[in-house]
Amino acid sequence: TEELQIIKRPRREEEYLPRIPVVDWTELEEGDYVVHKEYGIGRYLGVRTVENILGTREYLLLEYRDGNKIYVPVDRVDRVHKYIGSTEGIQLNSLRGTAWTRQKSKVNKEVKALISDLSNLYGSREVTSGIPLTGDSEMEKGFRDSFPYVETEDQQKAVQEVMEDLQSTKPMDRLISGDAGYGKTEVALRAAFRTVVSGKQVAVMVPTTVLARQHYENFERRLNPFGIRVEILDRYRTDVQRNKLLKKLKKGEVDVVVGTHSLLSKEVGFADLGLVVVDEEQLFGVLQKEHFKKLRLQVNVLSMSATPIPRTLYMSLSGLRDLSIISTPPAGRTSPEIYVGQINDRLIRTAVLRETNRGGQTIFVHNRVTELQELLSRLRDLLPEVKIDVAHGQMNKTAFERTIRDFYLGELDMLLCTTIIESGVDVPNANTLIVDDSHRYGLAQLYQLRGRVGRSNRRAFSYFLYDPKRLSDPSRERLKALKE
CATH class of the missing domain: 2.40.10.170 (Thrombin, subunit H)
Structure with a gap:
C-alpha cells in the first residue's frame, strides 16, 4: 500500500x-x-x-x-x-x-542510565588517588635521545604536561590534539616508556588493523632496544597465538600491547595496567573509550586526535579532560597544496605522473566498493605506465594485507582504496592524494584524508574532486573550508 x-x-x-x-x-x-x-x-x-x-x-x-x-x-x-x-x-x-516507539523508549532509558554511569565514573575518578609514575630520569634521557627528529616546542610542552600528569596522584585524562603527522605518537611513546619503567603495563587502542600494525612496528622499533616487550593483538593472530598472548598479558610478561577493539574483549586481562592510549579517538564510541576507566579507576588515559569529536572537545574545554595542542609542524614540513575542482581525467593523469616521476606514490580514494574494479580498469587504461592495485575492507584479509604491504614497501605506484585509508596508513613516500566524489564526505573525514600525505619533507598535493551536478551548498561550504 x-x-x-x-x-x-x-x-x-x-x-x-x-x-x-x-x-x-x-x-x-x-x-x-x-x-x-x-x-x-x-x-x-x-x-x-x-x-x-x-x-x-x-x-x-x-x-x-x-x-x-x-x-x-x-x-x-x-x-x-x-x-x-x-x-x-x-x-x-x-x-x-509499535516496535519503533518501544525501541526509542528503550534507548532513552539506556542513554539516561549511561549518563548516570558516566557521571558516577568521572566523579569517582576525581576523588580517586592515582599511583604516581616517576620513571627513571637517566633511562628517559636515553629514550629521548633515540628520537631521530628534532622536537617542536609544542611537542616538548605536550610531553612535559603528560609527564606531570603521570607523576600526579590524580589519574590522567588528557587529549592530545594536533594535525596528522605533527608528532602525537611520539608523545604517546614517551608516556608509554615512563609507564613501563615505573612497573606498569600499557594498552594502545586504535580503530583499524592497518593502523594497529603500523603502531606495533613503530612502538617495537623504539621500545625494544630498551628491553620493553611489545605485542600486537589483532585479527591476524591464530587462536593459539591469541591465547598465548592473553596468558602473557595476565602474567605481566608483556609490557605494551597494541590492538583494535579486540582489546575491549572480556577475556583480555592485565597484570597491572597503568596507561591506555586511544589513537584516532573520534572513531570510538563512548562506551568503548570509557571501558578501561571502569576496569580500573586509577588507570591513566591519553587520547589522540586530529579532529576530536564535539563531546571530547567540550570535555576538554570544560575542564573534565586536560588538553594539549600540537599546532607546530615538524622542521621542514609544509602543509599539502590543496586543489578543489571538477573530476577531470587529464588532471588525474598529470597529478599521478608528476608524483611517479619524482619517485613518489599516489593514494586514490573512492568510497563505493561496487565501483572499484571498474574504476581500477579505467585508471589502468588512463595510466598504463603506473603500477596500480586496489584495497578495501570487504577484500579477503590476506589479499588486503598484501596490497597494503606492497604499497608500504614501494612496490606499487598508486593505491586505489576506500576511506579505510583514513586512519593509519602512514607512507612518507606517498605525497599525492586524489579524492573522488569529495562532495560526499564530511569535513572531519576530508581533514583526516588530507593528513595521509605530507608526512615527509617533500611537497605534498591533495586533490579533492567532485561532480558539479551533485554539488550541494553544504558540500561546497565544506570543500571551501578545507581549502581555507
Missing part, C-alpha cells in the same frame, strides 16, 4: 524555529537506509514532485516494511537521519506496529 502522509502543522510556534538538517538530502543515494524520527528505519527512494492541496512540492520518498511508503517534505528533512550503523541483517520498520 502506498500512503501519502503529510506531516501536520505543529501547534507550538517554536516548532517553526530554523533547524539544522541532520542529513543533506542532495547527498543521499537511492537505496540508502535512513531513520525517520517518527517511523524508524526506512529506505530512501529519491525525491518526488507531488501536487496536492498545498500546491506542487518536493518530497523525499521513504519505503518501509511491506512496501509501505511515506513522503516527507524536503523542508522537514530535519526529521530524517542517514542510517550510520552496520547494514548487515538490517530490517525496515513497519508503519503499523
Whole structure:
C-alpha cells in the first residue's frame, strides 16, 4: 500500500524555529537506509514532485516494511537521519506496529542510565588517588635521545604536561590534539616508556588493523632496544597465538600491547595496567573509550586526535579532560597544496605522473566498493605506465594485507582504496592524494584524508574532486573550508 502522509502543522510556534538538517538530502543515494524520527528505519527512494492541496512540492520518498511508503517534505528533512550503523541483517520498520516507539523508549532509558554511569565514573575518578609514575630520569634521557627528529616546542610542552600528569596522584585524562603527522605518537611513546619503567603495563587502542600494525612496528622499533616487550593483538593472530598472548598479558610478561577493539574483549586481562592510549579517538564510541576507566579507576588515559569529536572537545574545554595542542609542524614540513575542482581525467593523469616521476606514490580514494574494479580498469587504461592495485575492507584479509604491504614497501605506484585509508596508513613516500566524489564526505573525514600525505619533507598535493551536478551548498561550504 502506498500512503501519502503529510506531516501536520505543529501547534507550538517554536516548532517553526530554523533547524539544522541532520542529513543533506542532495547527498543521499537511492537505496540508502535512513531513520525517520517518527517511523524508524526506512529506505530512501529519491525525491518526488507531488501536487496536492498545498500546491506542487518536493518530497523525499521513504519505503518501509511491506512496501509501505511515506513522503516527507524536503523542508522537514530535519526529521530524517542517514542510517550510520552496520547494514548487515538490517530490517525496515513497519508503519503499523509499535516496535519503533518501544525501541526509542528503550534507548532513552539506556542513554539516561549511561549518563548516570558516566557521571558516577568521572566523579569517582576525581576523588580517586592515582599511583604516581616517576620513571627513571637517566633511562628517559636515553629514550629521548633515540628520537631521530628534532622536537617542536609544542611537542616538548605536550610531553612535559603528560609527564606531570603521570607523576600526579590524580589519574590522567588528557587529549592530545594536533594535525596528522605533527608528532602525537611520539608523545604517546614517551608516556608509554615512563609507564613501563615505573612497573606498569600499557594498552594502545586504535580503530583499524592497518593502523594497529603500523603502531606495533613503530612502538617495537623504539621500545625494544630498551628491553620493553611489545605485542600486537589483532585479527591476524591464530587462536593459539591469541591465547598465548592473553596468558602473557595476565602474567605481566608483556609490557605494551597494541590492538583494535579486540582489546575491549572480556577475556583480555592485565597484570597491572597503568596507561591506555586511544589513537584516532573520534572513531570510538563512548562506551568503548570509557571501558578501561571502569576496569580500573586509577588507570591513566591519553587520547589522540586530529579532529576530536564535539563531546571530547567540550570535555576538554570544560575542564573534565586536560588538553594539549600540537599546532607546530615538524622542521621542514609544509602543509599539502590543496586543489578543489571538477573530476577531470587529464588532471588525474598529470597529478599521478608528476608524483611517479619524482619517485613518489599516489593514494586514490573512492568510497563505493561496487565501483572499484571498474574504476581500477579505467585508471589502468588512463595510466598504463603506473603500477596500480586496489584495497578495501570487504577484500579477503590476506589479499588486503598484501596490497597494503606492497604499497608500504614501494612496490606499487598508486593505491586505489576506500576511506579505510583514513586512519593509519602512514607512507612518507606517498605525497599525492586524489579524492573522488569529495562532495560526499564530511569535513572531519576530508581533514583526516588530507593528513595521509605530507608526512615527509617533500611537497605534498591533495586533490579533492567532485561532480558539479551533485554539488550541494553544504558540500561546497565544506570543500571551501578545507581549502581555507
